[in-house]
Amino acid sequence: MSHIDRSVSALLTTNSLPIRTAKRGELKLVPAILGDMQSCRQPSPNAPYLPTQSQIQRILAPHQTITERNQTQNFLSRLPHPVWIRTCYAAELDPAYREMFEYGQTDFGPEIVLDNESLYGHFGQDWTKVFLRLPQLPDTIIYYNNGHPENDEHNQAMTPPNSKAKLLLHHAATKCKSVHYLFNKEALQEQLVKVHFLDIHGQSVWFNKIRAEHIQDFEAMPNGGHLLDHLETCRDDPSLLQPGTLLHAEE
DSSP, X not given: OOHHHHHHHHHHTSSSOOEEOSSTTOEEOOHHHHXXXXXXXXXXXXXXXXXXXXXXXXXXXXXXXXXXXXXXXXXXXXOOOOOEXXXXXXXXXXXXXXXXXXXXXXXXXXXXXXXXXXXXXTOTTOGGGHHHHOTTTTSOOOOHHHHOGGGOGGGSOOOOOSOGGGHHHHHHHHHOOEEEEEEOHHHHHHTOEEEEEEOTTSOEEEEEEEOXXXXXXXXXXXXXXXXXXXXXXXXXXXXXXSTTOBOOOOO
16 A cells, blocks of 8 residues: 555544445445535634634734725735825815715726725825835736736836936836725815825825716726826826826827
8 A cells, every 4th residue: 555545544534434425336424424514614612723802802903903804815816996185184175085985986896995084194294104004005017917026028128218208107107006095185175086096015106086977987907007007108198297287188
């Protein structure tokens, strides 16, 4: 008997015997073994390696809630869409946010909406501190073209443009790793979504504005709204060379 055969035999004879089913050659394990396998997937609530409720409240909860952890896991498990980040909760501007939220619905999202005044309402102008609670959001690189970095144009070294006017946008494009939507006081007053392009450290390297009803068109761009699109189209629209430009949907 080989080493593998002995290992399989030992597994099948531990706490149980294999039961032959009606179909020839098939084996079925008794519930004792299946129960052990199930317990491996879901630990007991009293497992000694899990944090206690006291540790959760004292260490984990102040920095990241269970909802935030679950949202982050969902974000990392698929091709992410921009996260909605709301930092302004002024009562008089709440209707503006609600209207923008309704306009901004797409076929795919929004997947993650950070809308909690107690968690995100105190950051003010320093809104990137949101990522101190959710560092996984900016610190993630998506590789296109079957996951091969060497084939991903987003990670290819880009040749600097000949035009000095394009250098600022070029430098931002080389750093851009993710795109997120910001709803701060200015955005709600203007009723324009702020589109921030972030580096891997969660710092904004560029921003534009769009109307909420144009979000779906923005996300449908070939590169998902990446700054590379701006470099390619700024020859037709020189205003794209300056941050803060209002982007218009293509008719």
